Amino acid sequence: MTYEIVRETDPAIADVLENERSRQNDTLAMIASENHVSEAVMEAQSSELTNNYAEGYPGERYYAGCEFADGVEQMAIDRAKELWGADHVNVQPHSGSQANMAVYLAVLDPGDKILSLDLTHGGHLSHGHPANFAGKMYDVEQYEVDPETGYVDYELLDEKAETFDPDIIVSGYSAYPREVDFERIQRTAETVDAYHLADIAHITGLVAAGVHRSPVGIADFVAGSTHKTIRAGRGGIVMCNREHADAIDSAVFPGAQGGPAMHNIAGKAVGFGEALDPRFETYAKQTVANAKALGSRLQEHGLHLVSGGTDNHLVLVNLRPSHPNTTGKDVESALERAGIVLNANTVPGETRSAFNPSGIRAGTPALTTRGFGAEGCREVADLIFEVVDAPSDEDVIADVRNRIDDLTDEYTLYD
Template sequence: MTVTHTSAADLLRRQDPELADVLLGELVRQSTTLQLNAAENFTSPAVLAALGSPLANKYAEGYPGARHHGGCEIVDVAERLAVSRACALFGAEHANVQSHSGSSAVLAAYAALLRPGDTVLALGLPYGGHLTHGSPANFSGRWFDFVGYTVDAESGLVDYEHVRALARLRRPKAIVCGSISYPRHLDHALFREIADEVGAYLIADAAHPMGLVAGGAAPNPVPYADVVCATTHKVLRGPRGGMILCGAGLAERVDRAVFPFTQGGAQMHTIAAKAVAFGEASTPAFAAYAHQVVANARVLAAGLAAEGLAVTTGGTDTHLITVDPAPLGVDGPTARGRLAAAGMVLDCCVLPHGTARGLRLGTAALTTQGMGEAEMARIAGMLAGVVRGSAGGARVREDVRELTAAFPPYPG
């Protein structure tokens, strides 16, 4: 049987037309709506090619040169390439690229450094902490004693003095810095100082900003954190997956926490796709992209504020923006529903110091499509009009189709 990349779609259509319709439908959805989800992006065709490669067939428990299965000589090359590229890209002494997701990377980091019952200090869930930062529905909240620090009530910025006070009081085994909805850069040096003062490990959960770090558009946590956990999608524009960066002294503990403690066989096609993404992220073109992502986010945030939405922290340093639509007369879930009907796809998020839910949006995918500041200003007006109900959803839907046709994610 001979299968080429050009014939793969036709093969699927002949063999399983029902699923082929699903895949085509999703491609149409992505290509005709505005992807404003802060956690999503468009991979390159090269990344997609690696994901659909014969490496998907290979079972490879273990690590290069020490696998539990035979025939791993070729996939070992792919993993070594991904590891070396990740280390070079982020200035790390060691990289583990086997984690299946950001959450599994965090799980492995905890497994490497902690024991059940240990106290961990992390951003509280009502202020943007992730499920793996102590949610009672998650392994983290069940296995460890999480203490949540907060953000300032007025500015929305992390209250570092509160972090220090809690650290002195509770003497945590580890401090986690990172969030799923914090739009500003974190002070990793100050977190390091606080961790050293109380003898704690510092774990950076950099799932969101790591692509900006790769492009030089955000500060790098690697020199400060004992362990850095990240995803390889989002701004980094790779396949869905995770990675862990650390110093040489923790390398063996981290690797054993991934395999055999929390995972089995590595997904070699995904690891190859990660290697492709790391290579792409090391180029000047990606650096320009990362800086454009931030420039776009700042214009979009300013436009939303000018339209009357309450932008938390007053703006953004990253790809990510969180806003409260309440000044326009609706709550977050209602606004999200109206926007989805108009072809604008984004998330809800918790708002600091309140029970209300706001909107979380990002500019990574739109920037990949080639949109710039002019398009961001236009989108801000479209979004606000839909939320307040002054712009007809059908008319905005046509504007969305016009924009996506001009900036297709996969031209041709």
């Protein structure tokens, strides 16, 4: 994709777009929620469908001129059903958070109760943080991971559910490196007569490829993002059984949003098609293998991994045991200067501010898309440690930057 037309009409924006492409080419994206979509997905997302206003659903639009929009959306739905084995799929949510909102609107009233994982323990804003719409509209109680093991404390979850009596329990997390036992949480939900929402925003691709257990057919609702490990058009998705289909569709439109972003839905359809290719399973398995290699090498350097390792696409590093005077923000900033982009993150038992926490979160989806294998990820772990160990040493940062340049030249991205 080039920016020749934009260059002619709006050179300032063209500069920004070209700089962003260079930034992505010349750095290693290790934010666990980021990935690199194919140029086919990008092309679909820039199509003429951006001009189409398709309020409603395929065959039931409020405007004329939607016959081709219907085709694209139905293909996205059909491919999603095949990927995840869902009875009903809505591909219109603009994001994973809005997918969660749709579920809440479908089955909850304002003031109803949500039980979810605490944000500092790996949960998500849309699961009920006070600053988010969910925390403002609903009564929220939270469970935690075991501070010693770093795993979800399922017994504590049972106790919280028994005493709080929630209307819905949320599973699925944004900074949790272990596999989620969806069946265990479903049993808890059934015990207290609550709905169960499994938010698989981070692991949509891993679930689709069968390298992480699936909540589809187990949880009442499954919501997620479509641009992280699944590498499709940016947005959200909701899956459920036929019993809740009408309630979910009404909650998405007109409940939570107006006309769908049809160009993004086209990108979702293309990405889902790519994920149906057998090569995608290889990619997903490699993503997990790469995360394990990354984590193991960081441990060899003496860094502390929350839960002691990973089962999925990310590692969560608690800096306090090895580098008590270094914050996650210190490391994030230094690594960005060195060409590695990841994020500072809270860790269980956080003693610092969420704006300057004690941990870092690193993911391997984008590295794997670039072609990195386990050995390449071990080399990246070595470079990360060099910066963690000397975040104020500009000579170290410059040396790592040079070596990152070599890696980005070796593992090319976009032309």
